Amino acid sequence: MNKKLKKSLLYWLLLSPLIILILFPFAVMFITAIKPSNEVLAPTWWPQEPAWRNFIDMWAVTNFGNALWNSVYVSVLSTMLALAVSIPAAYAMSRFRFKGQGFFRQFLLVSQMLSPIVLVIGLFRLVVWLGLLDNINSIVFVYGAFNVAFTVWMLQSYFSTIPKDLEEAAWIEGASPAKALVMVFLPLALPAMTVTAIFSFINAWNEFVIALTMLRRQESYTLPIQIFSLVAGRYTVEWHHVMAATFVATIPVAIVFAWLQRYLVRGLAIGAVK
Amino acid sequence: MIRSPLTNPYVLILPGFLLAAFIILWPLYQLGLISLNEVNRFGQLRGFNDAENYIAVFTDPDFLGALWRTAIWTGGIVIGTLLVSVPVAMILNDDFYGRSIARVIIMLPWAVSLTMTAIVWRWALSGESGMLNSGLQNLGLIDQNIQWLARASTAFPVQIMIGILVTIPFTTTIFLGGLSSIPDDLYEAARLEGASRWQTFREITLPLMKPFLNISIVLNMIYVFNSFPIIWATTQGGPANSTDILVTYLYKLGFRFGKLGEASALSVMMFALLLAFTILYVSLAMRRDSK
Numbered sequence: 001m002n003k004k005l006k007k008s009l010l011y012w013l014l015l016s017p018l019i020i021l022i023l024f025p026f027a028v029m030f031i032t033a034i035k036p037s038n039e040v041l042a043p044t045w046w047p048q049e050p051a052w053r054n055f056i057d058m059w060a061v062t063n064f065g066n067a068l069w070n071s072v073y074v075s076v077l078s079t080m081l082a083l084a085v086s087i088p089a090a091y092a093m094s095r096f097r098f099k100g101q102g103f104f105r106q107f108l109l110v111s112q113m114l115s116p117i118v119l120v121i122g123l124f125r126l127v128v129w130l131g132l133l134d135n136i137n138s139i140v141f142v143y144g145a146f147n148v149a150f151t152v153w154m155l156q157s158y159f160s161t162i163p164k165d166l167e168e169a170a171w172i173e174g175a176s177p178a179k180a181l182v183m184v185f186l187p188l189a190l191p192a193m194t195v196t197a198i199f200s201f202i203n204a205w206n207e208f209v210i211a212l213t214m215l216r217r218q219e220s221y222t223l224p225i226q227i228f229s230l231v232a233g234r235y236t237v238e239w240h241h242v243m244a245a246t247f248v249a250t251i252p253v254a255i256v257f258a259w260l261q262r263y264l265v266r267g268l269a270i271g272a273v274k
Numbered sequence: 275m276i277r278s279p280l281t282n283p284y285v286l287i288l289p290g291f292l293l294a295a296f297i298i299l300w301p302l303y304q305l306g307l308i309s310l311n312e313v314n315r316f317g318q319l320r321g322f323n324d325a326e327n328y329i330a331v332f333t334d335p336d337f338l339g340a341l342w343r344t345a346i347w348t349g350g351i352v353i354g355t356l357l358v359s360v361p362v363a364m365i366l367n368d369d370f371y372g373r374s375i376a377r378v379i380i381m382l383p384w385a386v387s388l389t390m391t392a393i394v395w396r397w398a399l400s401g402e403s404g405m406l407n408s409g410l411q412n413l414g415l416i417d418q419n420i421q422w423l424a425r426a427s428t429a430f431p432v433q434i435m436i437g438i439l440v441t442i443p444f445t446t447t448i449f450l451g452g453l454s455s456i457p458d459d460l461y462e463a464a465r466l467e468g469a470s471r472w473q474t475f476r477e478i479t480l481p482l483m484k485p486f487l488n489i490s491i492v493l494n495m496i497y498v499f500n501s502f503p504i505i506w507a508t509t510q511g512g513p514a515n516s517t518d519i520l521v522t523y524l525y526k527l528g529f530r531f532g533k534l535g536e537a538s539a540l541s542v543m544m545f546a547l548l549l550a551f552t553i554l555y556v557s558l559a560m561r562r563d564s565k
Contacts, residue, residue: 008371015365018358019379021439025391026382028398028405043408085290092286104287106556111298113552115500117521118544121308121528121537122301125317145297148290177280206387208503213529224389228507231393239397246390257385258378261447 029250032243040240051240058244063218067226068249074139074211074222075204079197081144082151087193089148090155091185095164112149116142117209127214134216142214143204150203151196158192195263202253223249302545308538315532327539336515337540340523343430344499347519351437351498352491355445358438359490363449364479384443392507395436399423399508426516429509433517436504441497445490452486453479485558492555496548520544 032040036051058064093101116123123142124133132138162185170180211225221229227245231237279285309327312320331337366377383391398406399422407419423429456479464474502521505511511518511526518526520540528537 004370007368011365011368011370012372012376015362015376015380018362018442019376021435022379022382024406025394025398029394031405032397041403043403043405045405045408045412081293085293088286089290092283096281096283098283101283104291107291107294109556110549110552111294113496113548113555114298114545115497115502117500117502117524118541118548119298119301119305120525121534121541122304123297124528125304125308126297126301128317141293142297145293148294152290177278181280202385206389208387208389208506209525224387224503227393228389231396231507232510239403242393243397246394250386250390254382254385258381261378261381261384 029243029247032239033247034244035240037238037240040238054240054244055248058241058248061238061241062230062245063221063226064245064248066219067221067223070136070220071205071223071249074136074143075201077137077140078143078147078204079200081140082147082200083193083197085144086148086151086155086196087189090152090159091181093152093156094159108149108152111146112153115209116146116207120209120213123210124213133214134220136215136220136222138214139211139222142210143207147200147203151200154196154199155189155192158196159189162188195260198256198260202257205253305538305541305545308534309542311535313535313538315534317534323535325539327535328543330533331536331539331543334536336518336523339515340518340520343517344519346430347434347437348495348498350434351441352494354434354438355441355494356487356491359442359445359449360483360487362442363446363453366446367450367453380446381443383440388440388501388503389507391436391440392504395432396423396508399432423509424513426513429513430517433505433508436508437498437501440504441494444497445494448486448490448493449483452483456482488558489555492551492558496551496555499548499551 031045031047033054034050034052035047035054036049039047089104092098093104127133127138127142130138132141166184166188167177167180170184171177175183206224207222208224208228211222212228215221215225218226218229223245227242227249230242230245308317308319310322310325312323312326314320362380366373366380398404401407401419401421401424404419404422406422407416410416411419420428422432460478460482461474464478469477500521502525505517505519505522506525509517511522515523521544524537524540524544527533527540
């Protein structure tokens with residue numbers, strides 16, 4: 001036991017520089033968020049008196065509610081879109097051998113490698129052509145499409161772990177493929193789909209370049225763009241409001257992520273490295 | 275087997291394929307088209323102009339600077355991440371008190387959008403009011419405020435440091451997957467043979483981890499090469515384009531300077547480069563599969 005304690009102390013000591021660097025921005029974010037406005041520019045570490053009011057003021061000053069709604073709207077719809085097309089595709093990839101399967105896999109791989117930034121000018125033209133500029137629905141489509149590769153990949157690796165015998169047994173019992181799918185397969189696949197959906201949601205929640213390019217009016221801004229607009233190209237930045245907004249926009253997602261990261265570890269280990 | 279649309283794989287993959295292809299191939303075709311045309315700033319094409327856009331990109335000194343910095347940026351972050359992530363993954367793979375807390379902390383930067391991370395760092399690095407300067411002064415490490423983001427000589431290394439910090443979680447995740455696939459028996463056997471820790475690391479861990487190392491390097495090269503928000507939200511490539519990498523330079527060309535032709539030409543070249551990376555990745559992954 002004593003040996004384990006020694007090892008633990010050594011490990012924590014080795015990790016400590018990294019952990020300090022990781023936690024430092026969170027500390028800055030939180031401390032600035034609760035500083036009263038007259039203390040923000042003083043580089044002290046702790047405010048004289050925490051100003052919890054900042055969180056309430058921030059909400060109105062930074063147009064937070066509207067951006068929050070846009071972010072939720074875009075993330076939920078794009079996740080639903082990506083899953084709606086990915087679940088059948090992943091099912092096909094994990095259950096059947098067919099001509100063109102290799103091609104589809106390569107196609108997914110290449111689209112996964114392409115970040116939106118490389119295509120941004122083409123995407124901009126696409127959105128203008130569709131008449132959807134400054135419309136958050138355009139973002140839903142682009143996010144959904146760019147998430148297809150990731151969601152198919154994750155889902156396929158989980159689907160492959162569900163034994164095929166179960167469905168076949170249902171077929172023999174006289175169930176139609178549709179019934180077998182709904183009654184047997186989908187319940188078993190539900191956890192995988194939930195986890196994939198959450199990661200797809202987080203991807204959309206955090207996206208920056210596409211939103212920066214396609215959204216022009218403040219009413220359609222998502223959270224990252226709204227907060228970026230508060231600091232970009234301004235002479236005076238209300239840092240305590242910005243940090244309060246960042247805090248509220250970040251922490252819930254970070255908690256969900258921290259809780260779920262082991263599933264991602266598993267999914268990536270089964271799927272992505274293959 | 276019962277016939278049904280649900281047993282036809284082509285019907286099942288069609289919607290996903292169409293959606294992804296439409297959003298990816300159409301823009302790609304447009305980029306190719308614009309890059310070969312003379313184009314005004316509103317995007318109207320004015321006829322083919324040979325490869326003038328490509329030549330214009332190559333003769334622009336800002337492009338060459340950005341290209342060089344992209345190499346440093348990508349190389350610095352990928353190598354830096356690798357050097358930190360291998361020991362971190364080995365520590366996290368071992369059993370010790372508080373391991374699950376350590377894991378959550380190390381993974382934390384992954385959960386936060388790069389934009390937000392970069393905005394917080396921009397504030398933390400501020401010359402007069404930044405908490406980094408005051409923290410370092412309190413510790414007695416510096417005696418004057420450093421204007422971190424005002425000069426490329428400090429801004430760019432700091433941006434690379436932030437890049438490493440946010441790339442560690444993904445890389446560590448891949449390595450943890452790799453480490454857990456190494457059977458314990460091997461370590462057991464090595465210990466019975468009297469191998470030292472260093473020998474065990476070199477002769478067992480490293481060779482068996484190699485496919486995971488390779489894949490993480492290639493994937494990170496692609497992600498880092500494409501990474502836009504860190505630089506954009508801290509310096510926007512400034513001061514005077516001195517921290518521009520290809521992606522930020524591309525964005526400026528297209529949406530600030532309105533040089534759509536050149537920006538498209540640059541996009542096409544970057545796409546070609548990414549494709550080369552992808553082929554490298556596939557061949558590495560295939561080699562592993564065939565083993």
